[in-house]
Amino acid sequence: MKRVLEGSHSVAEAVRLAKVEVISAYPITPQTHIVERLSDFCADGSLSARYLRVESEHSALAALIGASSAGARSFTATSSQGLALMHELLHWASGARLPIVLAEVNRALAPGWNIWADQTDSLSQRDTGWIQLYCETGQEVLDTTLQAFRLAEHVSLPAMVVLDAFFLSHTYEPVDVPGQREVDRFLPAFNPRFRLNTETPCAFNQLAPPDVYMEMRRSIQDAMEEALAGFSQMEEEFSGIFGRRYGAVEPVECEDAEIILVTSGTITSTSRQLVKELRSRGERVGILKIKLFRPFPAEIIRQCLKKARKVAIIDRNCSFGAGGIFAQEVKAALCDLAERPVVFSFIAGLGGRDVTVADLENIYTQVRNQEVPQRESIWAGLHPVPAPELNR
Amino acid sequence: MQLELPDRDYMFPGHVACPGCGAAVAMRFLLKALGEKTVMVIPACCWSIIAGAYPQSTLKIPVLHTAFETGGAVASGVRAALDMRGDTQTTVVAWAGDGGTFDIGFQALSGAVERNEDFIYVCYDNEAYMNTGIQRSSSTPYGAWTTTTPGRDWKKMRKKNIVEALVAHRIPYAATASIAYPEDLFRKVAKAKAIKGARFLHIFASCPTGWRIPSEISVKIARMAVQTNIFPLYEVEDGLRYTINFFPKGYLVKEYFRLQGRFKHLSEQDLDQIQTMVEEDWKLLRHKAGMS
Structure with missing residues (x-):
C-alpha cells in the first residue's frame, strides 16, 4: 500500500514487518523518530517486541548482543556520537557473529556540535565487520531494512542500514509499504544455529588463544565474501516478491560515459538531475551509485568504471590525512586495471552543507576541463577563508 | 564441620584459578544454589580466564562472555530474549568482578537496576583489578598497596560502598x-533466585x-573481614528493610591487616585511623538496621 512516510518511519515500518523481537535504543538526533515510532508500535500492540530503554548507546548494543545470543531478532538505531560510543561493541557483534540490524542516520561528529548529514560516522566504522548498506530514498530505506535482516541472518554478521540525516531521515516521500504475508515469505523467523539455552549448555565468546583466533577471524572474512556473493541472489528473491531491486551498485548511463560521478546516499538523487540536464546538452556523463560498501563490491565497480576516461568520486566524509573514504576504496579497486580512468576525489557537503545541482555541475566542469586533478582531494563549495585567519 | 549444602556441583574440576582463589569458591557455592536452569553473563574479569579457553569450559551451564562494562546491559538483553521465547523459568545471572561492577560497568548496572530488569547481578569482590595484575579499583580499600598505588602512594581513598x-x-x-560463610551465601542466592526484578x-x-x-589462609582472611566488621554480612529488601546477619565479637582490624602483604607499610597510627573508619561504618549500618 502506498503511503506518504518520513524516511525514519520507513525504517520503523520495516522493523515492524520484520517482527523484531528485541529493540534496545538510546535517543540521539536525528535518529529519534525511528525509535519513537517503534515505541508507538510496541505501545499499540502492532509490534510484539521487548523494548529496552537503556542508558546509553553502548548499552543499547550490549543488550542486543545478549538478546541476539539468546536467539532473538534484534534491532537498534543510532547516529554519530552514538555510533562512535558503540565502536567497541560493533567489533564484538561481528566477532560473535550476531545478525543484529542497526539503522544509522549519518550525522556529523562533534566538535563543533553538528546534527546534520555527514558520512564520516559510519565510514569510520568500516573495519568493524558490519555489512553497510547506503540508501538514497524512503522506499530504498524500507526495502533495505528488510534486506538487511535477510542478508545478516544468512551469513551471521550484523548489518547497518545507512541514511543521510534530514535529507532522508526527515523527508516525506510516497513509499510502498508491503503486506505482512509477502514480508513473511521473504523473511522467515530467525532461527540461529547456536543460541544460549540450558538444554545444550555452551560457552560463547571465550578466551581464544593464537592457535584458534586467526581461523575465527578468517571465518568473518569468508562470511563477508558470502554476503557479497549472496547479495544478488537475495535481491533476486526480493524483486520476485516486491518487484523492486537496487543492486550492490547502480550504474546510471555509464555505458558510453566519458565521465562518471561516483556517489552514495542522497547526493545520488541530485546527481541524477544533473546528469539528465547534461545528457540533454549532449555531454557523455553517468553516475555510479554505491549502495553496498561492506562487503565492498570491487569487481562490479571495476567493470562499471573501466571504460570511462575520468571518474569523479564525491565523498560526504573525510579520513583526515588520507581524504575521501569512498575515493580510497574505489582507487584501490581500480588499481588492478591495466588501463584505468583518471580519478578525481571531491570532498563535499560535510556537516550538512547543501550539495546542489550547481555545485555538482561545478565539479563536473572541473573534471571535464582538467586532464589530471590538481590535488589529491578537492574540497568543493568551501567558503573563502581570509589568509590571515588561516595563518593565525 | 559438615556444611548443609547440596553435593551437586555445576563446575568441573581443573579450572585455571590461582590456588586459594576466593572467586572460584564463590562460583561453586553460587551454582549449587542456582542449579542448571541458569544462563550466565561474564564480562571481562578473572573468570574470563578461569572459565577456560576455547574449546573447553569449566561451567556446566551456558555462559556468554562479554565486554568489560556490559554486564548489566547484556544480561538485560538475554532476559528480554528468553522472555520473548516464553522462558521465564531460567535464571539470568551477570557475574562480574569489582572493576566490572564498581568502575567500568557501574553505568550499565545502574541502568539495569533502575529499569528493574529481572536478573541477578553478582559481584565477586577481590578489591582490585587482579586479572590485569593488581591495579587499584574503586573497591580497593583505604590503605592498600596495589601496582598502581605503590610505595608511599598507597590508596588514601575509601572503598566505594556499592551496596x-x-x-x-x-x-x-x-x-x-x-x-567464609557458605551457608549464609547459599541462603542468600536461593532467596535472590525466588525474587523477581533486579537483585x-x-x-x-x-x-x-x-x-x-x-593461599591456605584465603578463607580465614575472608572470615576475619566479617569478624572485624570490615565486610559486614547484611541484606536489604526493597531498598528499605535492613537485616544484619552476623554480629561479630569485634576483632581489631589490625589483626586482619597484619596478615596481608598489601597492608604491610601501614603504621600503628594508620591502623588506628582505619579502626575508627570501620567503627563509623558499622555504626551507620546498625543505625540503618534500626539498631541504634
Whole structure:
C-alpha cells in the first residue's frame, strides 16, 4: 500500500514487518523518530517486541548482543556520537557473529556540535565487520531494512542500514509499504544455529588463544565474501516478491560515459538531475551509485568504471590525512586495471552543507576541463577563508 | 564441620584459578544454589580466564562472555530474549568482578537496576583489578598497596560502598555474602533466585595473589573481614528493610591487616585511623538496621 512516510518511519515500518523481537535504543538526533515510532508500535500492540530503554548507546548494543545470543531478532538505531560510543561493541557483534540490524542516520561528529548529514560516522566504522548498506530514498530505506535482516541472518554478521540525516531521515516521500504475508515469505523467523539455552549448555565468546583466533577471524572474512556473493541472489528473491531491486551498485548511463560521478546516499538523487540536464546538452556523463560498501563490491565497480576516461568520486566524509573514504576504496579497486580512468576525489557537503545541482555541475566542469586533478582531494563549495585567519 | 549444602556441583574440576582463589569458591557455592536452569553473563574479569579457553569450559551451564562494562546491559538483553521465547523459568545471572561492577560497568548496572530488569547481578569482590595484575579499583580499600598505588602512594581513598549505591536505586534485593560463610551465601542466592526484578549480591572473595597472603589462609582472611566488621554480612529488601546477619565479637582490624602483604607499610597510627573508619561504618549500618 502506498503511503506518504518520513524516511525514519520507513525504517520503523520495516522493523515492524520484520517482527523484531528485541529493540534496545538510546535517543540521539536525528535518529529519534525511528525509535519513537517503534515505541508507538510496541505501545499499540502492532509490534510484539521487548523494548529496552537503556542508558546509553553502548548499552543499547550490549543488550542486543545478549538478546541476539539468546536467539532473538534484534534491532537498534543510532547516529554519530552514538555510533562512535558503540565502536567497541560493533567489533564484538561481528566477532560473535550476531545478525543484529542497526539503522544509522549519518550525522556529523562533534566538535563543533553538528546534527546534520555527514558520512564520516559510519565510514569510520568500516573495519568493524558490519555489512553497510547506503540508501538514497524512503522506499530504498524500507526495502533495505528488510534486506538487511535477510542478508545478516544468512551469513551471521550484523548489518547497518545507512541514511543521510534530514535529507532522508526527515523527508516525506510516497513509499510502498508491503503486506505482512509477502514480508513473511521473504523473511522467515530467525532461527540461529547456536543460541544460549540450558538444554545444550555452551560457552560463547571465550578466551581464544593464537592457535584458534586467526581461523575465527578468517571465518568473518569468508562470511563477508558470502554476503557479497549472496547479495544478488537475495535481491533476486526480493524483486520476485516486491518487484523492486537496487543492486550492490547502480550504474546510471555509464555505458558510453566519458565521465562518471561516483556517489552514495542522497547526493545520488541530485546527481541524477544533473546528469539528465547534461545528457540533454549532449555531454557523455553517468553516475555510479554505491549502495553496498561492506562487503565492498570491487569487481562490479571495476567493470562499471573501466571504460570511462575520468571518474569523479564525491565523498560526504573525510579520513583526515588520507581524504575521501569512498575515493580510497574505489582507487584501490581500480588499481588492478591495466588501463584505468583518471580519478578525481571531491570532498563535499560535510556537516550538512547543501550539495546542489550547481555545485555538482561545478565539479563536473572541473573534471571535464582538467586532464589530471590538481590535488589529491578537492574540497568543493568551501567558503573563502581570509589568509590571515588561516595563518593565525 | 559438615556444611548443609547440596553435593551437586555445576563446575568441573581443573579450572585455571590461582590456588586459594576466593572467586572460584564463590562460583561453586553460587551454582549449587542456582542449579542448571541458569544462563550466565561474564564480562571481562578473572573468570574470563578461569572459565577456560576455547574449546573447553569449566561451567556446566551456558555462559556468554562479554565486554568489560556490559554486564548489566547484556544480561538485560538475554532476559528480554528468553522472555520473548516464553522462558521465564531460567535464571539470568551477570557475574562480574569489582572493576566490572564498581568502575567500568557501574553505568550499565545502574541502568539495569533502575529499569528493574529481572536478573541477578553478582559481584565477586577481590578489591582490585587482579586479572590485569593488581591495579587499584574503586573497591580497593583505604590503605592498600596495589601496582598502581605503590610505595608511599598507597590508596588514601575509601572503598566505594556499592551496596548502598544500589540500595539508593530501591533495588528489590541486595545482600553481602562471603566465601567464609557458605551457608549464609547459599541462603542468600536461593532467596535472590525466588525474587523477581533486579537483585544484587556482593560476595567478598579473597585473592592470595593480589593480597600477598599464603593461599591456605584465603578463607580465614575472608572470615576475619566479617569478624572485624570490615565486610559486614547484611541484606536489604526493597531498598528499605535492613537485616544484619552476623554480629561479630569485634576483632581489631589490625589483626586482619597484619596478615596481608598489601597492608604491610601501614603504621600503628594508620591502623588506628582505619579502626575508627570501620567503627563509623558499622555504626551507620546498625543505625540503618534500626539498631541504634
